Structure formats: C-alpha cells, structure tokens
Amino acid sequence: MRTTGLRAVTILPMVALVLAACGGGTSGGQRLTGGTATFAELPDAKPNYIFPLTSGGYFSVANLSQFQFLMFRPLYWFGQDGKVALNSSLSLANEPVYTDGGKTVTMKLKGWNWSDGTKITSRDIEFWMNMLKANIGSWAAYSPKEFPDNVVAMTFPDDQTAVFTLDKVYGSYFFTYNELSQITPMPQHAWDKTSDSSPIGDYDRDPKKAVQVYKYLDGQSKSVGTYNTNPLWQVVSGPWKLKSMSTDGHVALVPNPGYSGPVKPTLAEFDEQPYTTDTAEFNVVHAGGVDYGYIPNQDVDQKASLKNYTFAPWIGWSITYFPENFGNPKNGAIYKQLYFRQAMQHLIDQPTMVKNIFKGYASPDYGPVPIQPDNNYADAFERSNPYPYDPDAAAKLLKDNGWAVNPGGVSTCTSPGTGPGQCGEGVKAGAKASFNLQYASGQVVVDQEMQVLKTAFSKAGIEINLSSAPFDTVISTAFGGNPNWDMANWGGGWIFAPDYYPTGDEIFSTGAGSNAGLYSDATNDANTVATTESNDLKSLYTYEDFLAKDLPVVWIPVANAQLSMVKKTLHGWDPQDPLLQLNPENWYFTSS
Known part of the structure; x- marks a missing residue:
C-alpha cells in the first residue's frame, strides 16, 4: 500500500502495489449508461451480515469489502x-x-450526507x-x-470535527492505516435505539444502554431475511443502496442518489450472485451468464477459449x-510445543503445491507479512x-522430543515431561498425533490441497481427519x-484490511479479536507493540522474523484471490484492488 503521504509527520511511503489487468482497460464500442452488472461470489462465501460493527464470525471479505463498504463508507478509504x-478523495474526512x-489527532469531515439527506x-x-468501547468483545479487529x-x-468541537487524545505517541503511519481505518461513522439519528419501537436517543453515551443498542442492531443484522424491508439499512453513506437480498446470497444494489462522493454510479444496478461450487460458477461463465466471474485453477487452461472474457x-x-x-482441552498442549509446529511446517511442500495445484497462480507463504x-x-x-x-526432519523432531513415530499410522507420546527428549508441558503419556x-x-x-497435506502429514505419523463445510460454518467454528x-x-x-499496515496486531497478539487459535507469546506481543510506535521498518522485520520461526499458525500457499474472467464489454474495473474491494460505481458497459 502506498503513494500518498500523511501530513504533519514524515513517514516511510508504502511501496506501490500495482496490479495491472490483461487488457481490461481497453474500451471498445460506444459507452453506455445504465445496465445491470453481475458479480460472482466465491463458493459458499455469501454475505450474511450488514451491520459495520462486525464480530469474528462474520468478519470476512464477503461481508465487508464486497458488501458493507458499498453502502457504509469507512471514515478513511x-x-x-x-x-x-x-x-x-473517497474518504468521508480530510x-x-x-x-x-x-x-x-484531528479529523475534519467533508460535510457529506446520508442517503436521507441528513x-x-x-x-x-x-x-x-x-458503541465500539461498550461492545469491544464484539469487534473482530480489536487488539487489547x-x-x-x-x-x-x-472531543467534538463542532459537527464536522473530531479530536482524539492518545495514550502515547504512535507511528502516524500505523495509527492512520490500522487504527483510524477501523472507524465507520454510523447514522446515529437512525440507529441509536434499543428496539423497533424505541425512540431515537443518546443511548450510546451510557455504556450499559450502548450494549442494548448493539444487541438490537446485531440481532437485526443476523436476520438476513428481513433486510429487504428493514428501514435501518436504507440509511447509507456509500454510492449504493440495498434493493433486495435473499438468504441464499443473491444481492441487488442500486445507486444511492444522495451519495456525496465524487464518483457516482452510472450502472442502473449491481448484482452479486451466489454459487456453492467453483464448477457451478464456471458453467455460468461458459454460458456468458455473469459479467465479472472467475475461472477455477483446475480449469485455467480453458481461458483462451472464452473469447468474450x-x-x-x-x-x-x-x-x-x-x-x-x-485452547483445545485435548490437543492444545501439543500445539503449544514449538517442535511439533516445526514438524508440521516441514511437511508442507509449498512450491510443489503452487505448481501442481494452483497452476502457478499462487505464491508460498512463510510468515506474517x-x-x-x-x-x-x-x-x-x-x-x-x-x-x-523435509519429512525426515519432521519425524526426527518428533522422535527427539519423546514421540514414537509411526509413519502411515498415528504417532504417540511415549516420554511425557518437560525435560530434554520429552514431549513437553501438558502433553500426556499416550497422547496421539x-x-x-x-x-x-x-x-x-x-x-x-487438504488431501495433499493429509498424505504428507502421515509420513510423520500425524493423522489428519478432514471434513468440509461452507465458508461461513468454518468461520463460526474458529470464532x-x-x-x-x-x-x-x-x-x-x-x-x-482494515489493518492495512501488516503488523498482525489483530491476528497474532494475545487476546486479539481475530486470533482464532489463541496463540500467545510475550516476545511477539512486545515486537508487535514496537511496530506501532514508529515508522521504522526495522521493527516490522523483527516482528515478522520471529513469527516466521515461532509459527503461530500453519503457513500454506497464498492463492490469487481469484482468476477473474470479465466480459470485454464491461469496463472501469481494473486495476483490481489488492484489498479485494469492489467499486462498481466506476464500472460501465460498452456496446461491443
């Protein structure tokens, strides 16, 4: 992320991450006004939460970057x-x-309006x-x-100015990109209520009542089937308004005529279409039934045959x-052993996965940046x-730390304890991998990918019992x-996103809202704090090198977000945003 500098403090500019499309910007034929553009959702990744104060179980690209942000703009874009x-230019504030x-830090709004004219x-x-302070446990981006x-x-000196006093000096880059970036102004005049029948009040100024407001809005947001008729969600700040939405993930958005920003939609409608599998989606691409879709990696050799995309x-x-x-009561003690995490990481052949599974449209991931x-x-x-x-290195790590390794079967802890050559604290005799x-x-x-991983892990006697479920279910499992x-x-x-500077404070710090696995390490916490206090990249390098070695999670290849297939009559969509946001207000059709 980076070409724009911040005022008042000198910062290290972020490298430009330019992602050019393959010819998508070439316009052919007459530019048209209107029309409905369709976008294919990823398999089983439908939006299902509209309230911007989003908890871990709903904190996804499908809900934020490609749904909420179209209607409810963050303070800073x-x-x-x-x-x-x-x-x-697209931010609500200077x-x-x-x-x-x-x-x-002082933030000055631009005087833009909500869709109802307020x-x-x-x-x-x-x-x-x-609302955030009173319901901190419900915000997935929270880090203690x-x-x-x-x-x-x-303080709020006037209706367009907010002034925050901070507890210490932070790197201005970090605070703008990872802290102020979390703010989404919400329509207090329409949402500050505790029930359908409640009058609008200043309930948020009382922490106990703010909890009641959150409970009400969260409950309304979880009722996807009522979105079409719920007046709460019609008061928006972004370029789009909800026209209709179904529980299976079909979304129809229309332009917000009251949008104050500089780029107004020229499309008549923007629709998102759900799919349960990538094969089902690709069948629709083959039939020309979606404007902005994707081709599955396993079918990428067919891309040249799709002449209209x-x-x-x-x-x-x-x-x-x-x-x-x-935190797993049975196996958590095993995961806490660094040697065991090292053994698992040694069993993941990322370069081969990138080549054979992802057909080259991925890159290895060896750490947190x-x-x-x-x-x-x-x-x-x-x-x-x-x-x-290195399967041999993985097996040796287990053997050297008290495990009887059983390749193709299940390895067992035979030497419990905390001394040299033993399984480690909390790992019981007979514990099974x-x-x-x-x-x-x-x-x-x-x-x-998961089948390859299962086979590779078995080489060190680590048995992986696989099961699959829709994306939303897996998120709910973890969070x-x-x-x-x-x-x-x-x-x-x-x-x-919304932590654009890659410090990892939201995902690997002790107690962080998106730290699903409950990883906790004092050195990492101290390293992370150091990344927030200056704009010096040395602190970021110290942080990432430690986690690349300490393995808070299992690193696997980073696939391209998708291999987009976009109709040649649709324009304005490229370059594609590395934050995976959609900006259909820029899109338009041509006659050919």
Whole structure:
C-alpha cells in the first residue's frame, strides 16, 4: 500500500502495489449508461451480515469489502489505482492531522450526507466510538491496549470535527492505516435505539444502554431475511443502496442518489450472485451468464477459449494460513510445543503445491507479512522458507522430543515431561498425533490441497481427519467460542484490511479479536507493540522474523484471490484492488 503521504509527520511511503489487468482497460464500442452488472461470489462465501460493527464470525471479505463498504463508507478509504493507499478523495474526512508530538489527532469531515439527506457529522463518529468501547468483545479487529483503548479522550468541537487524545505517541503511519481505518461513522439519528419501537436517543453515551443498542442492531443484522424491508439499512453513506437480498446470497444494489462522493454510479444496478461450487460458477461463465466471474485453477487452461472474457489474476494483500487451537482441552498442549509446529511446517511442500495445484497462480507463504504483491515489508528471512519440506526432519523432531513415530499410522507420546527428549508441558503419556481439520467446501483446489497435506502429514505419523463445510460454518467454528475444534481452514487466510499496515496486531497478539487459535507469546506481543510506535521498518522485520520461526499458525500457499474472467464489454474495473474491494460505481458497459 502506498503513494500518498500523511501530513504533519514524515513517514516511510508504502511501496506501490500495482496490479495491472490483461487488457481490461481497453474500451471498445460506444459507452453506455445504465445496465445491470453481475458479480460472482466465491463458493459458499455469501454475505450474511450488514451491520459495520462486525464480530469474528462474520468478519470476512464477503461481508465487508464486497458488501458493507458499498453502502457504509469507512471514515478513511484505502485503495487507489490498484495500490494500497489512503484515498483522500473517497474518504468521508480530510487526511488526519497529528499534533502535540503525535499524541493528538484531528479529523475534519467533508460535510457529506446520508442517503436521507441528513448531514454526516462528528456525532456519527462518536456513535461508532461509544458503541465500539461498550461492545469491544464484539469487534473482530480489536487488539487489547490498542484501538479504541489507546484513545483516552475524545472531543467534538463542532459537527464536522473530531479530536482524539492518545495514550502515547504512535507511528502516524500505523495509527492512520490500522487504527483510524477501523472507524465507520454510523447514522446515529437512525440507529441509536434499543428496539423497533424505541425512540431515537443518546443511548450510546451510557455504556450499559450502548450494549442494548448493539444487541438490537446485531440481532437485526443476523436476520438476513428481513433486510429487504428493514428501514435501518436504507440509511447509507456509500454510492449504493440495498434493493433486495435473499438468504441464499443473491444481492441487488442500486445507486444511492444522495451519495456525496465524487464518483457516482452510472450502472442502473449491481448484482452479486451466489454459487456453492467453483464448477457451478464456471458453467455460468461458459454460458456468458455473469459479467465479472472467475475461472477455477483446475480449469485455467480453458481461458483462451472464452473469447468474450478478459482473464485477469487478482492478487490480494494477504497471507494464508490455518490456525491450530491452542485452547483445545485435548490437543492444545501439543500445539503449544514449538517442535511439533516445526514438524508440521516441514511437511508442507509449498512450491510443489503452487505448481501442481494452483497452476502457478499462487505464491508460498512463510510468515506474517505478504510476499506478493511485491513490496518492501517482507524481508529476506521470511522469503527464505525457514522450514523447507523435509519429512525426515519432521519425524526426527518428533522422535527427539519423546514421540514414537509411526509413519502411515498415528504417532504417540511415549516420554511425557518437560525435560530434554520429552514431549513437553501438558502433553500426556499416550497422547496421539491425531487431529481434526475442517476446511471450506466448494473449491476443488482447496480439496486437493487438504488431501495433499493429509498424505504428507502421515509420513510423520500425524493423522489428519478432514471434513468440509461452507465458508461461513468454518468461520463460526474458529470464532464461535466452542473450545473443542482442532484446526480450521476457511480457505483464504487474512487480507490486511482494515489493518492495512501488516503488523498482525489483530491476528497474532494475545487476546486479539481475530486470533482464532489463541496463540500467545510475550516476545511477539512486545515486537508487535514496537511496530506501532514508529515508522521504522526495522521493527516490522523483527516482528515478522520471529513469527516466521515461532509459527503461530500453519503457513500454506497464498492463492490469487481469484482468476477473474470479465466480459470485454464491461469496463472501469481494473486495476483490481489488492484489498479485494469492489467499486462498481466506476464500472460501465460498452456496446461491443
């Protein structure tokens, strides 16, 4: 992410991550106004939560970047011309100004309106902040001692200005890209209520009543079948309004005529279409039944035959992994042993997976900072693969630490204890290396990847019992509060949004809202804090090198977000945003 600098403090500019499409910008024929553009959702990844204050079980690209953001704009918009950058022109506020040595930040709104004509004011920022502070456990981006804990005072000098006092000096880059980026002003004049019949009030200013407001809005958001008629969701700040939505994932959006931003939609409608499998979606592409779809990796050799489509790999600003549950009452003690995590990582042949399963449209992932798109945040150590594929090394690690290794079967702890050559704290005699792994259904490449992993793990006697489920179910497994799951692969890892600077404070810090596996390490916590306090990349390198070695999760290849197939009559969609956001207000059709 980066070409735009922040004011008041000198920062290190983020590298430009330019993602050019293959010819998608060439316009042919007469430009048309109107029409309905259709977009294919990924398999079993339908949007199902509209309220911007989103908990872990709903915190996904399908719900935020490709649904909520179309209607409810964050205070600061990131993503510009295919780069991860602060986009001032699309933000609801002017760029933040840091004073008092960096301990005070001032945000000035632009005077834009909600769709009902009411002005967006600092009261709407206050509403978000009050709701967030009172319901912190329900915000998936929360990391203890960070936002909003680090905002120790708020003032609102007028209806267009918000001033935050911080608990200490932070790197301005971090605070803008990872903290202020979390704010989505919400329509206090329409949402500050505790029931359908409740009058609008200032309930959010009372923390106990703010909990009641959240409970009401969360409940309304979970009732997808009522979205079409619920007046709450018709008051929006973005360029699009909800026309209709079904529980199976069909979404129809129409332009918001009251949108104040600089880019107004010219399409008459934007629709999102659900699919249960990538094969079903590709059949529709073959028939020309979707404007913006994708081709599955296993079918990529057919791309040239689709003459009416442009092929454009979409690379996300992301990492891919699946967590082990360190809190699992049966197996958590095993996952806490570094040697065991090292053994598992040695059993993942990422380069071969990239070549054979993903047909080259992926990159290895060896740590917590994206390697692709090319950037200066992933250092040489993380790129070097600290744990290359080596089944013999994996088996030796287990043998050297008290396990009887049974290749093709199930290895067993035969030497419990905490001394040299023993299994480690909490691992009982007779403990078996047999684990359940639930993964997201609907994509052939994920099925293949998990089968390859199961086979490879068996070489060291680590038994993986696979099961598949829809994406939403896997997310709920990992974040739903049930401690008994082992490992969960929702198929997409983590896109760095709304934490655009890749510090990992939301996913690997102790107690972080999106730390599904409950990984906790004091050194990592200290390293992470250091990345927040300056704009110096050295602290980021220290952080990522430690986690590349300590393995808070199991790293697996980062597939391209999708291999897009876009009709040649649709324009304005490229370059594709590495944050995986959609901007159909830029799109238009031509006659040929």
